[in-house]
Amino acid sequence: MTFADAEMPAPAHVLVVDDDPAIGQLLTEYLGDHDWRVSTATNGQGMRQVLDDEAIDLVILDLKLAGEDGMVLARELRERANVPIVLLSGRQDEADRVMGLELGADDYITKPFSNRELLARLRAVRRRYQVHTQTEPLEERRRAFRFAGWELNLRTRRLNTPQGERIELSNNEFSLLVAFCSAPQRVLSRDQLLTLSRLHSAEVYDRTVDVQVLRLRRKIEPDPLHPVLIRTERGAGYLFDATVETLV
Incomplete structure (x- = not known):
């Protein structure tokens, strides 16, 4: 992946929870062809694991899973998660539909369904959700940042590479990266x-930032000696040169 390619907006990430392999494969291929990133789970345990590991934008949940309600x-x-929920069911009973919506689901789709x-309906649910959440304070609704193919999950404090590999961050590195993602394309002084990253755990002086920036570059830059994400602005500070998407 080139840096130019990484600047393209990241696809929305949908989690499909269904124990029918055919449904999982169908949605993975069809939604993937329409610029959605898809993860799958076949039960509640798998659903919880994905939610712990990833910043999910929407969940498609089959109401009839083997051995689970x-x-x-x-x-x-x-x-546990402030994300849109679309329920799938083979039953068309009004009672099921009403109960699902009362539980907080955003839509209810019966099988068989048209892919189109x-x-x-997934796009419509996501649009409604985005409009609704914009009325809440940003600090309270941020879940993750995406930049240059990377994803920083604010709740689990996990950083994933564009290839989906996890990168370990110290507390200071995490706080510094959050500060950069919160103010992209802006020159920030030391x-x-x-102040933004609260690097006050030990001695506080300008070089504290320089050391943390160096360590962070070693983890996220293709070539730390020639950084393209965290740029040094001589005499002024640093600039995070990336398009950042805030997930809410």
Whole structure:
């Protein structure tokens, strides 16, 4: 991946929870062809694992999983994650639809379904969610940052490479990267970075920032000696030269 390619907006990430391999494969291929990133899980345990590891934009949940109550999982999902939920069911009972929506689901789709209709409804749900969340304070609704193919999950404090590999960050490195992602394309002085990243755990002086920047570059730059993400602005500070998407 080139740096120019990495500047393209990252695809929305949908989690499909369904124990039917054919449905999982169908949605993975179809949504993948329409610029969605897809993860799959076949049960509640798998769903929880993906939610712990990834910043998910939308969940498609089948109500009928082997040995599990989909309504219970829907309730749990709504309590633990502020993401749109689309329920799938082979039943067309009005009672199921009403119960699912009352549990906090954003849409209810019955099987069999049209791929085109499903895609349109997923896009509509995501648009409504984005409009709704913009009324909340940004600090309270941020879940993750995406930049240059990377993803920084603010809740799990995990950084994933464009290839999906996890990179370990110290507390100071994490705080510094959050500060950069919060103010992309802006020159930040060392004093501003000290304040934004709260690098006050030990001695506080300008070179504290320089040391942390050097360590962070070694982890996220293709060539730390010739950085393209964290640029030095002589006499002024540093600039995070990337397009940053904030996930809410």
